[in-house]
Every structure is written in structure tokens, then in C-alpha cells.
Amino acid sequence: MSVTYLEAIREAQARALRDDPRVFIYGQDVGAFGGAFKATKNLAKEFPGRVLDSPISEDAMIGLAVGAAIEGMRPIIEMQFADFSTVGFNQIVNQAATLFWRTNVPCPITVRLPFGGTSGSGPFHSQCIEAIYAHYPGLVVLTPATVEDAYSMLLEAVALDDPVIFCEHKFLYYHLKAEKLPDEALPIGKARIAREGRDLTIVTYSAMVHEALEAAAELVPEGWEIEVVDLRSVKPLDTDTVMASVARTGRLLCVGEAWPWGGVTAEIIARVTSEGYGLLDVPPQRLNAKDTPVPYHPNLWTAHRPTARSIAAAARGLLRQ
Amino acid sequence: MSRETCLAAFRFMLLARVLDDKFAALYRAGKIHGGVFLGRGQEALSAAVGVSLKKSDVFAPLIRDAAGRLAFGEPVIDAVRTYMGSALGPMRGRDGNVHRGRPQEGYLPMVSHLGAMISVVNGVLFARKLKKITETVGATCIGDGATSTGAFHEALNQAAVEKLPLVLVVANNQYAYSTPTSFQFACRDLADKAVGYGVEPLSVDGTDLVACLKTVGSAVARAREDGGPQLVVATLLRLCGHGEHDDSGYIDPKLKTSPIGRDCMKVAEDSLLRQEWIDASQLTALRNDLVHEVEEAVAQVQREPTPDPFAQEWRAIASKHLSETHQDNED
Numbered sequence: 001m002s003v004t005y006l007e008a009i010r011e012a013q014a015r016a017l018r019d020d021p022r023v024f025i026y027g028q029d030v031g032a033f034g035g036a037f038k039a040t041k042n043l044a045k046e047f048p049g050r051v052l053d054s055p056i057s058e059d060a061m062i063g064l065a066v067g068a069a070i071e072g073m074r075p076i077i078e079m080q081f082a083d084f085s086t087v088g089f090n091q092i093v094n095q096a097a098t099l100f101w102r103t104n105v106p107c108p109i110t111v112r113l114p115f116g117g118t119s120g121s122g123p124f125h126s127q128c129i130e131a132i133y134a135h136y137p138g139l140v141v142l143t144p145a146t147v148e149d150a151y152s153m154l155l156e157a158v159a160l161d162d163p164v165i166f167c168e169h170k171f172l173y174y175h176l177k178a179e180k181l182p183d184e185a186l187p188i189g190k191a192r193i194a195r196e197g198r199d200l201t202i203v204t205y206s207a208m209v210h211e212a213l214e215a216a217a218e219l220v221p222e223g224w225e226i227e228v229v230d231l232r233s234v235k236p237l238d239t240d241t242v243m244a245s246v247a248r249t250g251r252l253l254c255v256g257e258a259w260p261w262g263g264v265t266a267e268i269i270a271r272v273t274s275e276g277y278g279l280l281d282v283p284p285q286r287l288n289a290k291d292t293p294v295p296y297h298p299n300l301w302t303a304h305r306p307t308a309r310s311i312a313a314a315a316r317g318l319l320r321q
Numbered sequence: 322m323s324r325e326t327c328l329a330a331f332r333f334m335l336l337a338r339v340l341d342d343k344f345a346a347l348y349r350a351g352k353i354h355g356g357v358f359l360g361r362g363q364e365a366l367s368a369a370v371g372v373s374l375k376k377s378d379v380f381a382p383l384i385r386d387a388a389g390r391l392a393f394g395e396p397v398i399d400a401v402r403t404y405m406g407s408a409l410g411p412m413r414g415r416d417g418n419v420h421r422g423r424p425q426e427g428y429l430p431m432v433s434h435l436g437a438m439i440s441v442v443n444g445v446l447f448a449r450k451l452k453k454i455t456e457t458v459g460a461t462c463i464g465d466g467a468t469s470t471g472a473f474h475e476a477l478n479q480a481a482v483e484k485l486p487l488v489l490v491v492a493n494n495q496y497a498y499s500t501p502t503s504f505q506f507a508c509r510d511l512a513d514k515a516v517g518y519g520v521e522p523l524s525v526d527g528t529d530l531v532a533c534l535k536t537v538g539s540a541v542a543r544a545r546e547d548g549g550p551q552l553v554v555a556t557l558l559r560l561c562g563h564g565e566h567d568d569s570g571y572i573d574p575k576l577k578t579s580p581i582g583r584d585c586m587k588v589a590e591d592s593l594l595r596q597e598w599i600d601a602s603q604l605t606a607l608r609n610d611l612v613h614e615v616e617e618a619v620a621q622v623q624r625e626p627t628p629d630p631f632a633q634e635w636r637a638i639a640s641k642h643l644s645e646t647h648q649d650n651e652d
Contacts, residue, residue, distance in 0.1 A: 057475035060440035067444020070424045105424045106639040137637035161639035236645045
């Protein structure tokens with residue numbers, strides 16, 4: 001008996017619907033069809049009238065969620081792909097993210113963004129746009145890397161009184177498996193040491209955690225012990241855990257699947273260098289996707305994003321200094 | 322239309338005009354931070370929306386809806402406190418002027434992005450539908466310019482698909498800031514847009530209070546009786562600039578002398594006097610009362626504390642434990 005990352009997301013939603021009558025799901029094809037990725041499979045049948053198809057109107061989908069939240073509900077909005085959330089961007093960053101600050105009325109909505117690259121998905125079904133949402137005040141931005149986190153963090157997201165951008169990685173949907181769903185979990189806002197090491201800290205999140213772990217394994221025969229920090233949430237960012245790890249290793253590599261300009265990796269480097277400059281033995285580095293749209297063909301896609309191989313190469317560069 | 326309804330609506334029109342005039346005077350005196358946006362020429366339509374709603378309904382007004390806000394139950398002091406940035410107002414100096422509301426009372430504060438409030442009203446109505454609350458209505462106001470936005474299209478279509486009791490009131494005031502309607506849309510009449518969504522349109526002369534009360538009232542009644550979303554298009558002219566910073570020199574003089582350029586306030590006054598529902602001395606007394614009410618509110622707010630940046634909680638999320646502790650340049 002095992003459960004995939006995608007099944008964990010479905011199970012978390014089923015539990016949220018079961019436990020809390022205020023929860024409903026609204027999104028394109030989420031009803032009888034069960035969602036483009038089947039993340040809401042059978043939920044419309046199990047919870048009649050609470051898992052509802054929307055028109056292709058991302059702006060109005062988020063607007064509706066904000067209104068429903070004001071009326072005391074806890075909507076979960078499925079964006080079919082994170083890339084399409086830009087159509088609802090205005091409602092997310094100007095309406096949902098500002099409501100509490102302006103009025104003291106909370107806006108408990110969860111926006112699920114199936115995000116990140118998979119082979120053959122191309123420029124408009126692969127984007128990593130967590131940093132754009134993290135930039136705006138008023139949003140919580142989550143990037144679970146494990147089956148357990150996908151489940152527990154989604155449940156916690158729905159229970160939070162704030163708008164949550166829940167970035168679930170499509171690459172992990174089917175391949176990533178766990179024995180069972182977790183009974184307890186690290187809370188949102190805490191990073192996790194995915195692997196302990198003494199020579200170099202790799203800070204990353206979401207699918208890149210697995211690439212980083214593979215890179216770390218590749219470096220073992222060469223005598224290097226790499227520490228991998230899984231951020232879990234990019235906003236809030238657990239600076240303390242990152243700083244403590246860098247204090248142990250003296251070397252920092254930040255890895256992100258998102259584009260290089262600004263973003264999560266840049267934010268970490270900024271924080272570590274401004275507050276922990278003395279902890280660093282060598283200049284920190286970052287590794288991101290290339291500064292182009294995400295390519296379609298597997299040959300190009302593999303070269304576009306960081307992989308275990310390119311992460312290991314970057315790590316070797318840092319370790320040799 | 323009964324004498325009581327007309328007089329009640331007229332009172333809100335006049336109060337809004339008096340309040341707006343005061344804000345304009347305060348603006349010219351440099352007493353208001355940011356812009357001042359008046360509803361001059363739109364009071365009849367706006368008041369009609371406010372008086373047609375029940376307190377338990379939902380209302381998302383726009384910038385020219387002082388009359389509708391007051392009619393829906395907004396106290397004058399809320400408006401003054403928001404314009405003056407009082408720490409005691411509903412927005413506590415965090416947002417100003419027309420960006421005010423009390424969401425938990427069904428009175429939604431607008432964002433600046435046009436058309437964006439429509440789907441939020443849909444959301445409240447959608448939630449009420451899930452909660453099996455019936456006979457509720459949500460109204461929101463936009464101008465001719467907002468009918469060009471994607472948000473308008475998405476939200477009206479969404480309301481139609483979900484058969485929500487939405488009343489969408491369009492004030493076609495001929496200009497979106499400086500842009501005339503000829504650059505805004507190419508359909509014969511904005512009411513035609515309703516057809517594309519499967520919505521029955523209603524049109525009204527926005528300068529005529531009685532017509533506005535009848536038309537908006539029937540739209541609200543239809544929505545309340547499960548008739549689905551309603552689109553009301555009112556034709557009128559904005560009798561001021563976009564804001565008080567704008568001299569509106571671009572407004573076609575021919576429009577000002579045309580029937581749509583009539584001042585709804587004058588039209589309503591004349592009608593009430595003609596029907597002898599009010600006489601000249603009562604009108605003067607009413608105006609004096611309302612001026613007094615507004616002056617009192619302004620005087621009170623001027624004595625109130627302004628927001629203190631050092632006492633401010635600089636946190637944009639409700640979950641205190643998740644606020645970012647990291648702040649550059651702050652120790």
C-alpha cells in the first residue's frame with residue numbers, strides 16, 4: 001500500500017471537505033471529471049454540491065473565492081496550471097492579498113497551482129512563479145517537496161486564515177510515493193533538513209529537493225557530505241534553519257527551478273550574506289533555470305532546468321574553493 | 322413610486338451632494354491627502370441602488386456612489402474618517418477616500434481595478450447559495466469604462482452560469498476619465514452586452530430619480546425572486562472631473578446641454594416641488610440639516626488621532642505566527 005504526491009493532495013482535500021463544512025472546491029474540470037490531473041477524483045460524488053466546475057475565468061474564480069471567504073467559507077481554487085494563474089493575478093495580489101491589511105477581515109482561500117516543468121510541457125504548462133506571489137505582502141506561499149508535506153501542508157493551508165498559494169509540483173505527482181499519509185508534520189514556516197552534511201549546504205525546495213539529494217548522493221564517493229535544506233514554504237522563509245546550516249558547513253548553494261532574475265534563491269543569498277557573511281568560507285552561489293521560456297523538447301528542457309548533474313557540478317565548484 | 326420612497330432617496334442624494342461638496346472644499350484647502358472623487362450627476366442612480374437593497378444584502382459601490390453608500394447604511398462619519406485618514410475609521414488610514422467598506426456587514430470596499438468587485442459580489446452570493454440562504458441580492462456599480470474589462474466579462478458570465486442574484490448597475494456617464502464612449506465600445510448600446518451572457522438588460526434615464534427607483538427596484542426584485550443576474554444601464558453625464566484634480570475640459574459642451582446633461586438633483590427637486598411632496602422652506606430646512614450633519618462630522622474627525630506609524634502593526638497576514646520576521650534595515 002503506497003500513496004503518491006497527487007493522491008495525497010486528493011486525500012487532503014477529501015479530509016478538508018469531510019472535516020469542515022465551510023470548505024468547497026471550485027475550478028475548471030474539477031467536478032464530475034475529477035480535474036485535469038485527477039486531484040479531485042470522485043470528490044464531486046462524495047461531496048455533492050461542494051466540488052464545482054468553473055468557467056475558464058481565472059480572474060472571476062479568484063474573485064468568487066474572496067467573496068466566499070468574506071462570507072465565512074474556506075474555498076480551495078484549483079488553477080489547472082500555475083501558468084494560467086497570471087490571468088487571475090490581479091484578484092490574487094490586489095484583492096485577496098490586501099483584504100486583511102485594509103479591513104482586518106481575513107481572507108482564508110487556498111489557491112492550488114500545479115506548477116513546474118515536466119518533459120514535453122513547454123512554455124505555458126511548466127512555469128515556476130512562486131517568487132512573484134512571494135513578492136506581494138499578504139500571501140503565504142508553500143512549495144511541498146514530499147508526499148507527507150503535500151498532504152499536511154495542504155490541510156494546514158485550508159485551516160489558515162490567510163490566502164495561500166499552494167505550489168504543487170507536477171513532476172512529483174505520479175512518481176513520488178510514500179508508505180502512508182502522515183499523522184503528524186512539521187508546521188508551515190519551518191524548513192526541514194532533508195539530508196545532513198558538513199561540507200556544503202544546498203538550500204532548495206519542491207522538485208529540486210530530489211535533484212539536490214541525488215547530487216548529494218553522487219558526491220559521496222568523492223568524499224563530500226552535503227547538507228540539503230528543504231524550505232517547504234518560501235513565504236514565510238525559515239531564515240534561521242538556513243543560517244544554522246550555513247554556520248555548520250560554511251558553503252552555500254541555492255537551487256531553484258524558477259528563472260534566475262530575483263526570486264527565492266536571490267532572497268536567500270541576500271539574507272545569508274547580509275546577516276551571516278562571517279559564516280561563509282567562500283562566496284555563495286545560486287543555480288536556476290535559464291533565462292528563457294521553458295522549452296518543449298526533452299533535450300532542451302533537461303538543459304534548461306537544474307538537474308542532479310548540474311547541481312553536483314556547481315557543488316564541486318564551490319567545494320574546490 | 323411612493324412619496325416616502327422618493328423623499329428618502331432624495332434625502333440621500335442631497336446628503337451625498339453636500340458631503341461631496343465638503344470633500345471638494347477640503348481638497349482645495351489642502352486638507353485631504355490624495356484624490357477626491359465626486360458623484361455629481363449620478364446621485365439619483367446611486368441612491369436608487371442603495372434604497373432598493375436590504376441591510377442583509379451585499380453592496381460593492383464604486384467611486385461615484387456616495388449616495389448609494391449612505392442609503393445602504395454607511396454613516397457619514399465613516400466617509401469623513403476615510404477621506405481624512407482618521408485612525409478611528411473603518412480603513413484606519415491604511416486606505417483612503419472611496420476605498421472604504423465593512424466587508425462583514427456586506428458592504429465591500431472597492432479596489433482600484435475596474436470590474437474586479439463584480440466577481441467578489443458573486444462569491445458572497447455563491448457562498449450564500451451553498452449555505453441555502455435565499456432571497457438575498459448583491460449589487461455593484463461600474464461605469465462605461467469598466468464594461469471593457471475582462472473582469473466584467475468573466476464575472477457577468479460567471480453570475481449567469483451560476484444564476485446568481487447579482488444586480489450589476491452601469492452608469493454610462495459618457496467618459497472614462499477623459500475617454501469618450503466612442504473609444505470605449507462599438508456596440509449600439511451597452512445594454513446589448515447583456516444578451517451575450519443570457520442576461521435580460523434594463524435601461525434607464527439616469528437623470529430621473531423616479532425612473533431609477535423603478536428600474537433598479539425592479540431589477541433587485543427580479544434578482545431576489547431567483548430571476549438570475551440583472552444588468553441595468555443608466556444613461557447620464559458626469560457633472561465633474563474624474564477627480565477634483567481634473568478640470569474635465571474635454572467634456573463635449575453639446576452633451577452638457579443635452580437631456581443627459583441634466584442635473585439629477587435639480588430634476589428631482591423640481592419634481593418633488595411640483596408634486597407638492599416637499600415645499601421650498603422644507604427643502605431649505607433639509608439642506609441646512611444635512612450641511613450641519615456633515616460639518617459636525619468633519620469637525621469631530623479633525624479632532625481625532627491620525628494613524629501612528631510607530632504604533633502600527635506592520636503585518637499583512639492574519640496568521641501572526643507566519644509573519645516574516647526578517648526585515649532588512651530594521652533592528
